[in-house]
Amino acid sequence: MRNFILLLRRFWNLILFVFLLFVSIYLIAKNKKMQGLTIISSSNKIVGYLYKKQSDIIQYFQLKQLNDELIADHSYLLQRISNYEATDSFQNVLAQLPDTILSEKPQEFDTLYDKTEAGEDTIILKPITTEKIVITYTDYEFVPVRVIKNSITQSHINFITLNRGKSSGIKVGMPVVLTNGIVGRVAQVSENFATVASVLSNRKIHARIENDLPGFLYWDGKDPAYVRMDDLSLIDSISIGEKVYTTEDSYFPANIEIGEVAQVEMIERTNSKSISIKLNTNFRNLKYAYVVIDSKVEEKEKLEEKTEKN
Amino acid sequence: MSIYVRVLLRFLMLFFIQIMVLSKIPLLFEWKTNLPSYTPYIYMLFIALLPVSVKTSHMIVFSFITGLTMDIFSDTGGIHAIACLFMGVSRTPILRFILPKPLQEYKSSSPSLKEMKTIPFITYILALFFVHLLIYYFIEIWSFKAIGYLAIKLLFSLLTACIFALIYTMIFSKSIEKRYFD
Numbered sequence A: 001m002r003n004f005i006l007l008l009r010r011f012w013n014l015i016l017f018v019f020l021l022f023v024s025i026y027l028i029a030k031n032k033k034m035q036g037l038t039i040i041s042s043s044n045k046i047v048g049y050l051y052k053k054q055s056d057i058i059q060y061f062q063l064k065q066l067n068d069e070l071i072a073d074h075s076y077l078l079q080r081i082s083n084y085e086a087t088d089s090f091q092n093v094l095a096q097l098p099d100t101i102l103s104e105k106p107q108e109f110d111t112l113y114d115k116t117e118a119g120e121d122t123i124i125l126k127p128i129t130t131e132k133i134v135i136t137y138t139d140y141e142f143v144p145v146r147v148i149k150n151s152i153t154q155s156h157i158n159f160i161t162l163n164r165g166k167s168s169g170i171k172v173g174m175p176v177v178l179t180n181g182i183v184g185r186v187a188q189v190s191e192n193f194a195t196v197a198s199v200l201s202n203r204k205i206h207a208r209i210e211n212d213l214p215g216f217l218y219w220d221g222k223d224p225a226y227v228r229m230d231d232l233s234l235i236d237s238i239s240i241g242e243k244v245y246t247t248e249d250s251y252f253p254a255n256i257e258i259g260e261v262a263q264v265e266m267i268e269r270t271n272s273k274s275i276s277i278k279l280n281t282n283f284r285n286l287k288y289a290y291v292v293i294d295s296k297v298e299e300k301e302k303l304e305e306k307t308e309k310n
Numbered sequence B: 001m002s003i004y005v006r007v008l009l010r011f012l013m014l015f016f017i018q019i020m021v022l023s024k025i026p027l028l029f030e031w032k033t034n035l036p037s038y039t040p041y042i043y044m045l046f047i048a049l050l051p052v053s054v055k056t057s058h059m060i061v062f063s064f065i066t067g068l069t070m071d072i073f074s075d076t077g078g079i080h081a082i083a084c085l086f087m088g089v090s091r092t093p094i095l096r097f098i099l100p101k102p103l104q105e106y107k108s109s110s111p112s113l114k115e116m117k118t119i120p121f122i123t124y125i126l127a128l129f130f131v132h133l134l135i136y137y138f139i140e141i142w143s144f145k146a147i148g149y150l151a152i153k154l155l156f157s158l159l160t161a162c163i164f165a166l167i168y169t170m171i172f173s174k175s176i177e178k179r180y181f182d
Helices: A002-010 A012-031 A033-085 A107-112 A297-309 B003-024 B056-074 B079-098 B118-141 B147-171 B173-177
Strands: A087-091 A132-136 A140-150 A157-162 A175-178 A181-189 A194-201 A205-209 A213-218 A226-233 A243-246 A257-267 A272-279 A288-294
Touching: A002 A012, A012 A033, A012 B056, A012 B079, A033 A087, A033 A140, A033 A288, A157 A181, A157 A288, A181 A257, A226 A257, B003 B056, B003 B147, B056 B079, B079 B118, B118 B147
Parallel strands: none
Antiparallel strands: A087 A132, A140 A157, A140 A288, A157 A194, A175 A181, A175 A288, A181 A194, A205 A213, A205 A243, A213 A226, A226 A272, A243 A257, A257 A272
16 A cells, blocks of 8 residues: 555656646637547547457458358258249139120129129129139249369369268269359269369250350360360350350259350351350368259159150 | 735736737738737736746646636637646646746746846747647647647737747836745
């Protein structure tokens, strides 16, 4: 205690000065609007800066978890959107026919008839059912997966390994996509892992250019950022920058953007055009993807097989 | 007359002049364009003319009270108080720099025209008023963009304040020239 008092006495002038300084700053902040606003807002700024730094540090350690949550949310949204895209809806309207056509007046539709005062039957057409009928062609489920091994250097076919397998419902042949790009197709599945034959292969994929020009994509084994599309007709007008989409005929979900036309070449020997397409998917830096599980695809394939047999 | 009564009378006198006369005449110079108008300040002469032997802690309190009084009369929040605080703190170093002998030897005398000779006294007043007016105008204008405006205002008001202070010390020099023994 004695030491404390000594300390106080030693720095008494400084303490007094600082105290009175703060008193006058308080008076200014209270009475002068312009200066006061600056004093208050700058002190808020300092506090806000400290809090922001703190949350930045905390957030850094949560990044991985946040990323996973975002990917999960994203897959949910993708699913919702895809359900809206592949649907048709219409109202089923049936009308009651006039009495003269029906041989017998059905009892249950009595209420539909209004007798006029003259006793004549008036013809009233009323819809019997107004329920909305919705038909969905697809039932996609987007499973978020992490890419744990990736190759882009093989010249014929490249494989990607994913961190999910049979236990997550992944089967051979399922497409793997991004929101804005395609990745490949599941080639092998084990209990907890799956390998994907990536787009960077010589297998052909059906696609269309923006103005509904169909064609087949393939990779020429050179640059992992570009794929090629050959045998397009000379009269087709294709300009650089047009987008390329997947179609229903490919094994991918329809209307996913693959990339954009980067180069158009005329090949005189075959009298055709061939284009190179810049992929949206960055295969050099692939971290996450979505496996698309379509529960209706089996039914569709079975039907198609049956039709071919006949 | 006791030193306390003298100091009190000087306080009242300075504030009477400041509030009743000088605060009512905002000065305006015309030089090429109209320069900003300003009030000549003289009340801080009270701090400058306190006896040399006043303790630093008392000095701080006196300066604060002086500034606060001016604030109360001119409705400026605490700007004068801050300016006076800094002025009061910087008084002892400036005196130590200007006076030829160590401060302990000026036991109970006030800084004055007679005691310090003309040029050192003017330097002393200029230095103290510079500190005061710089802080005062800086807080009042509250902007780094108007630094030229601040410089002009500071220069003119510093000169005027010094002239007024010198006139005051000349008029009331009789009481200041005496040594106080108490």
